[in-house]
Amino acid sequence: MASLLTEIIKGRKTFFIAPDKSLFPETYLEDYLALGYESYFINHDTKLPLSTKLEVILSVFTDSIIFINIDYPIQNDSWPAIIKRLLAKFPDAFIGVIYAKKQTLEEKDKLEKFYLFELGIKCGCIQLEYQKRNNFSKLEKTLFANQAMGRRKNVRALCTNSCMMKYRDEFDVLKACTLSDISLSHFTIEVGSEQPISFKDYEKISSIQFFIKGLYFNSDAVLFTTRETGTSKVYVFAFEKSNGQVGLDPLNRQLLIPKLYQIMEHNCMDVLDKLFQTTTQRLKEKPTGSAANKQSDTQPQEEQSQHTKTDSEEQA
Structure with missing residues (x-):
């Protein structure tokens, strides 16, 4: 977390x-x-x-x-x-x-x-x-x-269980993975050492089924790079268009953009909302009455003056 x-x-x-x-x-x-x-x-x-x-x-x-x-x-x-x-x-x-x-x-x-x-x-x-x-x-x-x-x-959207992919391996066995992140050009999966999933260098996987926050689409992808984390292996794939070029087909790209933004906005606003709630609670717990007045009286003069509007500020 x-x-x-x-x-x-x-x-x-x-x-x-x-x-x-x-x-x-x-x-x-x-x-x-x-x-x-x-x-x-x-x-x-x-x-x-x-x-x-x-x-x-x-x-x-x-x-x-x-x-x-x-x-x-x-x-x-x-x-x-x-x-x-x-x-x-x-x-x-x-x-x-x-x-x-x-x-x-x-x-x-x-x-x-x-x-x-x-x-x-x-x-x-x-x-x-x-x-x-x-x-x-x-x-x-x-x-x-x-x-x-x-x-x-390309900005990455960090995924949760709402982002999945399914594909068929070399033995035609259907396998499923949770995505770690996804962008308009790449996606990442992280596989634990106990999971029976592995990919070969620069392997191409055809007709991957993607499920991104309620959106379903198919795309090919090629393994771009791998890295070890100690307890798992991270695989980064590049999307491949139907004509063999790198990237998503135009329709899939257009459909994915709002879903990516939903995920990213949710992640960012969730962090901010928690920070705002903590700040609000802290402000409520500040001393009130005579204690607050005493604290205000001892506030540095220059800090208090920051809250006073100047003539030029009023004009702006």
Whole structure:
């Protein structure tokens, strides 16, 4: 379980904070996955402030990129103040902002100058168009410019028992395996020493039956590489198209993309939800009344001043 958690946390992820879904629909995230970007929406709820959620994300997903919809209203706070506090705590954080199109070029320039030069965000300012079809490529170019793909060309979905494969071995015996992970180009299985399953180097297996979170499809695959873990053997296969090229046939690829995103979103959000619940509980258990007031009185002056909006922040 610990290794699975480590794998989920690893890898570059992009979090879009309180996005305007009329300009940026959630279906874009599946399309970005097909391009190699792992991205998620973080929405507002009444349990935990967005500013606290951001601190949790940056503390745990240390290689993440954050894009904040600064048009989303924040009660008793402001996005400039929140970003300033985040950058004071996480000076190397990759933060960008998203906003709806401004009426004038002067407004746009003033906003970008403030966030880029006064606050010092690293990932730029994205002005979204009111016609959402124009925003897909604009956001994709921003992801590319900020190297949001990370090291992997194809993002892996870490599997559970909902991902299975069945195949016939050289003796025409039907065998079943649980997948460890799957992407649009490869999949992995891990076989224990006690299991009667093995593959030859560069072996091709035809007509494998895949069962991925309710999706069923057939594909050929070729053994790509193997490695030993001490107690098991890991086999990494590359999908092979019906024409012999590496990869999935177009229909299978199109069907698999939303399933991969479902698995990855479930894994990532499950981790975050648990972290958010723990944080919420910890905040509830903080001292109240006179003890809390005493603690607040002894708070460093500079920390208290971070929560005060400056004139320039109000203007932005």
